[in-house]
Amino acid sequence: MIVSEDLEVRVGARTLLNAPGQHLRVQPGDRIGLVGRNGAGKTTTMRILAGESEPYAGKVVRSGDIGYLPQDSREGNIDQTARDRVLSARGLDRIKASMERQQELIETGTDAERNKAVNKYSRLEEQYYALGGYEADSEAARICDALGLPARILDQQLGTLSGGQRRRVELAQILFAATAGSGRSQTTLLLDEPTNHLDADSITWLRDFLSKHEGGLIMISHDVELLDAVCNKIWFLDAVRGEADVYNMGWKKYLDARATDEQRRRRERANAEKKASALKQQAAKLGAKATKAAAAKQMLARAEKMVAATDEIRQADRVAHIQFPEPAPCGKTPLNATGLTKMYGSLEVFAGVDLAIDKGSRVVVLGFNGAGKTTLLKLLAGVERTDGEGGIVTGHGLKIGYFAQEHDTIDPAKSVWQNTIDACPEAGEQDLRSLLGAFMFSGEQLDQPAGTLSGGEKTRLALASLVSSRANVLLLDEPTNNLDPISREQVLDALRTYTGAVVLVTHDPGAVRALEPERVIVLPDGTEDLWNDEYMEIVELA
The missing domain is CATH 1.10.287 (Helix Hairpins)
Structure with a gap:
């Protein structure tokens, strides 16, 4: 259970939320959709409710277990296996390791050590059994498989996994902790964009899991089908008024209520x-x-x-006026890649991938989760180096614009303004201010540390940095993630009108339709083919 008391949330001098009294409450059975425009404070509010940061004023009272999935989850020891990371949700990894140590003492120790080890082993085994330890491995594997993490992934170290796989491991750990076998089915789940990096089958499974969850749930998502299927309450954060409107109803009724509220506000505006x-x-x-x-x-x-x-x-x-840059002149083939190979230790992600990006070409990269789509874009962008003898051949006039799905191009410690200057060092100050204004950054927001931005705001900042680059080859990795519906449509319009070359990685069928691709690269084999609509069927599964 979570209850706020006179909660006030600010970023700098800007008030994001003012919730007097016990305005926000989460109880078992509440499945709440936390919604609002990008920058309204959803992620900041969620962090405060989870206890990850402090409010400007007031407090949050928590009771019971909390399972929190942040938007940018980078948890876990990278040397730990994915399986152990999931099992750690119930402390089973530590208990199991301790049991193994006692077993060694029983077999090799002195009589005194052996007797002590037998007693300790018995206590540990009782604890392990109480936490569902003997069934836990298969239960964890089942959840992982449902989230697109097959058995071959579970024994890999976290450091060898892609960003999408790491995030799914974190989601699996949280859901595993909240299952009935853990004795913590009343856990309050706080999930920030849980469907990022999930394919269609995994989203369907997650929808069913959350609908049956007995504890509380607060979820930030731009997946309206998920909100409609799961949520029985809606919290709407109003970015202008700095208030939260609580709707004790499902998604469709909420939309009707919001439409009525908007009509009333517009009448009031006209009268005023x-x-x-x-x-x-x-x-x-x-x-x-x-x-x-x-x-x-x-x-x-x-x-x-x-x-x-x-x-x-x-x-x-207001909406962000998102557009991509007027591409600089370039030769016929500005970017050519040959024999690209990527290894993580002895694990081969892909090998011998060839790709020629011609002027104005439009390419979609497909493949199952973990096939190396993000890694390929990093190689093309020069962020990582190929492990084979191949490499990148730079054509005449090449200017790359790279959008990273994990916002790796943004320095979280620097301000919005400094990040923009670093990305566009040749642009004038007034041009940059106008550019940021078009992407809805102005005033005190320019001095805000980029690390405190929401996922949608980081997406807008990263896209803004591309505009002044005059890039003629855009490498876009999930550019519609974390965007509200209006901002997403702006990105799709920008894709439709951009005249330079694009290499796109996405789970969003709408982004593929907007791009109108000519070719497709299928990983890990690196197969190249002309685009046809049959590939659209696997976009959501890629």
Whole structure:
């Protein structure tokens, strides 16, 4: 159970949320969708509810077990296997290791050591049994398989896994901890974009799991089908008012209620504008008379307040104007890759991949999770080096723009402004301010550390950095992740109109349709083929 008390959330001087009293409560059986525009404070609020950071004012009272999946999860010892990471959710990895140590003492120790080890082994075994240890391995494997982590992955070290696989291991660990066998089925789950990196079958399984979860749930997601199927309450964070509206209803009824609220607000805006205009006209007439100057001034002040209120409503309707850069001139084949190979220790991800990116070409990279799609883009971007004898041949005029799905191109310790300057060192200050304004960054937000941005805001910042680059080859790794529906449509429009070359990795069928690809590369074999609509069937599974 989680209860907030007079909660206030700020970033710098900007108030994201003001929730007086016990406005936000999570109890067993509550399945809450935490929604709002990018930058409304969803991720920041979730971190505070999870106890990962402190609110500006007020407090959060927690009771019972909490399972928190952050948006950028980088947990775990990279030398630990995926299986042990999942089992660690119940402490089974430590108990099992201790049991193995006692077993060694029983076999090799002195009589005194052996007797002590037998007693300790018995206590550990009782604890292991109580936590479902003997069934746990198969249970953990079942959850992992449902999330797209087959058995061959489970014995690999975390450091050898892709970013998407690492995140699915973290999700598996949290869900494993909350299953009935753990005795913690009342766990409150806090999940920030849990469907990132999941294929369609895994999303279907997750939807069923969450619908049956007996504990509380707060979920941030832009997957409206998931919200509709799972949630029985909606918390809407209003970015303008800095308030949370609580709707004790499912997704579809919430949408109807929100539509009614928006119509009411627009009527209020129209009425306020009409009254403000009338007051200004009356003030102008009175102002002409010296004896009425004070009354005229009061009328103008009232009119300005009404105008300010309507400006706030307009601000809520603002959207980022996302577009990709006008590509710089280049040769016929600006980027050519031959024999690209990637190994993690003795594990081969892919080998001998050849790829020629012609001017203006449009390519989609497909493959199962862990096939090396993100790794291929990193090799093309020069972020990582090939392990074979192959390499990258740079053509005339090549300018690469790389968008990393984990936002690796953003320095979390630097401000929004400094990150933009670093990405666009040749651009003028006013041009950069105009650019950031188009991507909805202005005022005090420019000084905000990039590490405190939400996932959607980081996506917008990374995309903004591409615009001034004049890139003629864009390497885009899941560019629609974490975006609200309006911002996502902006990215899709940008894809449709961009005239340079694009290499795209995505689970989003809409992004593929917007790109209208000419070719497809299928990993790990590196097979190249002309695009046809049959490949669309495997985009969500890739």
